[in-house]
Amino acid sequence: xxxxxRRILIADDEEESVKTIARHLRREGFILASAGNGKLARNxxxxxxxxxxxxxxxxxxxxxxxxxxxKLLRWLNETxxxxxxxxxxxxxxxxxxxxxxxxxxxxxxQKPLTPGTMMGLIEDLNSMRRYQxxxxxxKHMNAIKMPISQVK
Numbered sequence: 001x002x003x004x005x006r007r008i009l010i011a012d013d014e015e016e017s018v019k020t021i022a023r024h025l026r027r028e029g030f031i032l033a034s035a036g037n038g039k040l041a042r043n044x045x046x047x048x049x050x051x052x053x054x055x056x057x058x059x060x061x062x063x064x065x066x067x068x069x070x071k072l073l074r075w076l077n078e079t080x081x082x083x084x085x086x087x088x089x090x091x092x093x094x095x096x097x098x099x100x101x102x103x104x105x106x107x108x109x110q111k112p113l114t115p116g117t118m119m120g121l122i123e124d125l126n127s128m129r130r131y132q133x134x135x136x137x138x139k140h141m142n143a144i145k146m147p148i149s150q151v152k
Contacts, residue, residue, distance in 0.1 A: 004126045005056040005084065007048070010034045011041035011072065012061040012088070017111065021059060024115040038067025042075060045083075055083055057125065059118075062089035062097065073100050081105075084125045088113050104128055 008030050012018050018034045025032055033048075033055075035041035041060065048054050058076065062069045069087055076083060087097050090111035097108045105128065107121040 003056075004129070005030070005122055007031045007053065007055045008033075008057045008059060009041060009044055009048075009055045010059045011036075011038060011064065011069075012059075013037055013064045014061065017061070017088075017113070021113060021118060024118065028119065037064045038069065038072040040066075041072055042067065045076070045080065049080065054080065057084045057086065057122070059086045059088065062087055063091065070096070070100060077102075084129065086118075086121050086125070104132060 006029075008025060010018050010021055010032065011034070012021075013036050015036075022032050022034060033044055035044050038060070041058065045055060045058070058072075060069045060072060073085060073087075076085065085101065085106045087101060087106070087108050088111055089097065089108075094108070100106075101108055105125070107125055109117050109121060
């Protein structure tokens with residue numbers, strides 16, 4: 001069964017945003033790391049996978065230097081599609097965000113991000129993760145059922 005979100009990477013080039021989000025999430029008991037751009041985030045994600053401690057959630061600004069969220073999300077979807085993403089943006093690029101997020105795994109919020117909004121999004125993602133996990137288990141159980149006539 002998929003566990004609730006615990007390990008989070010914050011990718012944002014605005015240091016004050018990172019500090020604000022991190023301060024609240026640490027109080028809530030999350031394990032955090034941060035990266036100032038998409039390339040650094042990608043490197044940290046790969047390091048975490050290597051150390052067998054992958055992130056459960058990436059919180060990323062939409063627009064960052066060296067690699068924005070668009071490229072980061074495309075890479076993430078290919079490399080570790082099980083990781084959830086919350087895209088945050090101060091520019092209201094909702095149409096672009098809609099093309100990037102996976103409704104069953106990801107979320108979106110506008111800056112400034114309040115602690116309440118952040119916790120609500122994480123709870124929503126946890127609920128979706130639990131639902132997907134239960135669906136997967138049920139599908140697996142249905143796949144292994146044998147007709148009674150084949151049981152010896």
